[in-house]
Amino acid sequence: MLEIFTGSGLAAAAGMNAYIPLLMVGLANRFLPQFISVPDGWAWLSNPWVLGIIGVLLVVELVADKIPAVDSVNDVLQTVVRPASGGLVFGSSSGASTMAVTDPAEFFTTHQWVPIVIGIVIALGVHGLKTTARPVANAVTLGAAAPIMSTVEDFSSVALSAFALILPVLAILGVIAVIVLGVLLVRRRRRGRSDTPLTPATEK
Numbered sequence: 001m002l003e004i005f006t007g008s009g010l011a012a013a014a015g016m017n018a019y020i021p022l023l024m025v026g027l028a029n030r031f032l033p034q035f036i037s038v039p040d041g042w043a044w045l046s047n048p049w050v051l052g053i054i055g056v057l058l059v060v061e062l063v064a065d066k067i068p069a070v071d072s073v074n075d076v077l078q079t080v081v082r083p084a085s086g087g088l089v090f091g092s093s094s095g096a097s098t099m100a101v102t103d104p105a106e107f108f109t110t111h112q113w114v115p116i117v118i119g120i121v122i123a124l125g126v127h128g129l130k131t132t133a134r135p136v137a138n139a140v141t142l143g144a145a146a147p148i149m150s151t152v153e154d155f156s157s158v159a160l161s162a163f164a165l166i167l168p169v170l171a172i173l174g175v176i177a178v179i180v181l182g183v184l185l186v187r188r189r190r191r192g193r194s195d196t197p198l199t200p201a202t203e204k
Contacts, residue, residue: 006036007090009164009171011119012178015126017065017157018078018085019058024161025089026051036165042092065150068143075131086123087116093164126178 013021022045028036030046044050064074130153137145156178164171 003093003168005168005172006093006164007115007119008122008175009160009168010089010093011086011122012126012171012175013157013160013164014086014089014119015082015123016130016153016160016178017058017061018082018123019054019061020154020157021089021161021164022085023051023054023058024158024165025092026054028165036093038092042088045088045092062150062154065153066147068138068146071146071150072131072135072138075127075134079127079131082127083120083124086126087120090119090122091116122175129178129181 010021010025025036025038026045026047029038029043030051038045061074061078065071134146134149137149156174160171160174160178163174
């Protein structure tokens with residue numbers, strides 16, 4: 001059960017920032033195996049070259065996500081990357097024998113695709129909430145909210161990833177909080193649209 005909490009927390013973190021949980025899982029597996037030891041089929045995540053590439057991509061993401069307008073373009077591009085990252089971190093962190101992805105060659109025949117699909121769905125859901133809220137905030141604040149919201153999302157992704165690795169129960173509470181906050185933002189946006197008075201057409 002704790003493996004599912006860990007995977008869910010990491011996948012939700014990937015929905016906010018694709019590279020933070022990937023980097024933390026790789027570093028934890030390499031230097032702190034007491035927190036997480038990924039199955040053999042996923043050991044490449046802790047390869048120094050892989051960690052270096054993820055680090056470079058993370059820097060690009062951190063910068064792009066804080067620039068108004070560029071952040072929206074980045075969100076479109078990340079529609080594939082963040083869910084993929086969520087699938088990877090969920091699959092790599094699931095240690096139970098029924099969930100672990102131990103051999104990529106047996107991926108489909110042993111239902112080892114299940115944790116990856118779960119991670120993709122979770123990350124895609126969080127990503128959807130993020131991409132829905134960000135344009136509204138940018139429009140209301142003329143772009144001033146972009147760096148603030150991005151920084152909050154980055155710290156949230158780091159915290160959620162850390163909790164997922166160290167205290168999985170807190171991670172699942174964080175996932176629930178993210179979902180609730182996202183639903184409230186979407187409802188507020190819809191309510192704002194419904195409350196906007198329609199301007200009557202000018203008579204000729």
